[in-house]
Amino acid sequence: MLMRTDPFRELDRITQQVVGTTGTWSRPSAMPMDAWRDGDTFYVQFDLPGISPDAIDLDVEQNVLTVKAERRPTERGDNAEIQLSERPLGVFSRQLFLGDALDTDRITAAYEAGVLTLTIPVAETAKPRKIQISGGNDRKELRA
Secondary structure, three states, X not given: OOOOOOHHXXXXXXXXXXXXXXXXOOOOEOOOEEEEEEOOEEEEEEEOOOXXXXXXXXXXXXXXXXXXXXXXXXXXXXXXXXXXXXXXXXXXXXXXXXXXXXXXXXXXXXXXXXXXXXXXXXXXXXXXXXXXXXXXXOOEEEEO
16 A cells, blocks of 8 residues: 655644644644535635634735634633643634635625634626617517
């Protein structure tokens, strides 16, 4: 059986365990997402369990949507001894390049049960429309 190995993967895993973070503001980790279109609306969902809403930052600049979130350590008592720590801490980030057909001025965001849902409508100028043609005695409609 042939196995592909990445010599740096194990080093990264060990470093993350020792340092206790998966990302920093200068080198954030990715976050899982789903995206789909339903009619004239696009939806994007990001899994961000254990992150408070005030630790999530959304920005749109020149059709690039940037999502950053930070999972901070849980406050523990002075005498607490960590027995196991597998939940990743640190900064998570994702950038989406949005086409001109989307209305970036009307993006809405909701955060519930650890899932950030973005709703992005299709721009009115990108929707199909009928154009009236005049000439002669009868008028015809064409779809643009």
